[in-house]
Amino acid sequence: MAILLVSALLLLTPSQVAPDEDLLLKNVSILEVLKSEVGALSNTSEQYSTQVQPPGTSHHIPQTIIVGVRKGGTRALLEMLDIHPNIVVAATEVHFFDWDENYVKGIEWYRNLMPFSYENQITIEKTPGYFTSLHAPERIHDMNSSIKLLIILRDPTERVISDYTQVYYNRLENRKSVQRFEDIVIKNGALNTKYKAIQRSLYDVHMERWLKYFDLNQIHIVDGNTLIKQPLKELQKVEKFLNLPPKILSSNFYFNQTKGFYCIRSDGRERCLHESKGRPHPVVNRTVLEQLYSYFREHNRNFYKMVNQSFDWH
Numbered sequence: 001m002a003i004l005l006v007s008a009l010l011l012l013t014p015s016q017v018a019p020d021e022d023l024l025l026k027n028v029s030i031l032e033v034l035k036s037e038v039g040a041l042s043n044t045s046e047q048y049s050t051q052v053q054p055p056g057t058s059h060h061i062p063q064t065i066i067v068g069v070r071k072g073g074t075r076a077l078l079e080m081l082d083i084h085p086n087i088v089v090a091a092t093e094v095h096f097f098d099w100d101e102n103y104v105k106g107i108e109w110y111r112n113l114m115p116f117s118y119e120n121q122i123t124i125e126k127t128p129g130y131f132t133s134l135h136a137p138e139r140i141h142d143m144n145s146s147i148k149l150l151i152i153l154r155d156p157t158e159r160v161i162s163d164y165t166q167v168y169y170n171r172l173e174n175r176k177s178v179q180r181f182e183d184i185v186i187k188n189g190a191l192n193t194k195y196k197a198i199q200r201s202l203y204d205v206h207m208e209r210w211l212k213y214f215d216l217n218q219i220h221i222v223d224g225n226t227l228i229k230q231p232l233k234e235l236q237k238v239e240k241f242l243n244l245p246p247k248i249l250s251s252n253f254y255f256n257q258t259k260g261f262y263c264i265r266s267d268g269r270e271r272c273l274h275e276s277k278g279r280p281h282p283v284v285n286r287t288v289l290e291q292l293y294s295y296f297r298e299h300n301r302n303f304y305k306m307v308n309q310s311f312d313w314h
């Protein structure tokens, strides 16, 4: 499928290629989530593939969109789904439904950004910013009210730390001032619930907006932690949800001991998600962690009810 990819990886800026938030966390499996969510493909030949139109293909608007969540593992999910012969994926985050300056360009602009695909293929785009956008649900519904949506989520506290860390390293790279996690999250002894990263982890608040426009059976939630530990298991659920024949196999994954996570083998090529370089470990104060866990607890319970599904978050 890679041949059909637009060479848009070229457009990835260093700030979009995520930093190394892994080091925050002690557990290797969580570390894997963090590593794999960050990255672009490491095989550079792919990045330079040119956009040629194979006969019988055209640009189609996506029949499925991965709408979030930021730092949830959206890149890993997209790259893994790309293994399936009936799936083509857009290489970059398009930000059509969440950025007004793109939305005004119209649906044809959007369609033309999609990779070439055959009639029997599903086009998938991922822009994690959609999940928390006020306008995205309605706008996506306007485009196709029966669209299928994928959301990949992880423990909301882990997500906050990962979000913070990405911003932290972006700021370092841009020579801007940085603050300790605890100093942002705690203000005057209390949890700073206005902090954007915390707001983004209120999954119930955001989900409510999506459920105003879409039936629950149009939305599939991928467990980000499971995807990293047992990719095949989660991907088979997605194949089922998309009514695709099961074509993704265990042989499409191999565990790279050095990297500490799964890489992909398909179309005779091997590719791993972007690997970040070593960084110092921000270790979060236990008391602050507990405050976050307890803040999210009720929101999580509310979310489980909304989606009729439970997760083993703190």
Ligand SMILES: *[C@@H]1O[C@H](CO)[C@@H](O)[C@H](O)[C@H]1NC(C)=O
Pocket (backbone or CB within 6 Å): 026, 027, 028, 029, 229
């Ligand atoms: C790390 O993850 C494994 C399974 O993924 C779990 O059994 C173990 O308890 C975790 N360790 C810690 C310290 O969280």
Ligand SMILES: *[C@@H]1O[C@H](CO)[C@@H](O)[C@H](O)[C@H]1NC(C)=O
Pocket (backbone or CB within 6 Å): 061, 062, 063, 064, 144, 145, 146, 147, 148
């Ligand atoms: C809308 O989405 C559904 C579900 O993916 C798909 O079957 C249908 O073809 C889509 N319609 C258009 C116009 O893309």
Ligand SMILES: *[C@@H]1O[C@H](CO)[C@@H](O)[C@H](O)[C@H]1NC(C)=O
Pocket (backbone or CB within 6 Å): 256, 257, 258, 259, 263, 270, 272, 275
């Ligand atoms: C495994 O990961 C290491 C370290 O990132 C990398 O150098 C190597 O090429 C990878 N091997 C495979 C087979 O993917």
Ligand SMILES: *[C@@H]1O[C@H](CO)[C@@H](O)[C@H](O)[C@H]1NC(C)=O
Pocket (backbone or CB within 6 Å): 043, 044, 045, 046, 269, 270, 271, 272
């Ligand atoms: C990158 O892709 C090329 C051809 O598509 C392949 O020959 C090569 O082995 C791949 N390299 C890695 C590190 O996966």
Ligand SMILES: *[C@@H]1O[C@H](CO)[C@@H](O)[C@H](O)[C@H]1NC(C)=O
Pocket (backbone or CB within 6 Å): 186, 285, 286, 287, 288
């Ligand atoms: C963690 O933060 C609490 C207050 O929020 C403080 O009392 C405690 O000393 C901190 N612990 C460490 C190890 O820094």
Ligand SMILES: *[C@@H]1O[C@H](CO)[C@@H](O)[C@H](O)[C@H]1NC(C)=O
Pocket (backbone or CB within 6 Å): 308
């Ligand atoms: C909730 O999920 C259970 C099993 O996962 C299912 O049997 C039940 O029909 C679902 N309820 C709703 C309202 O979707």
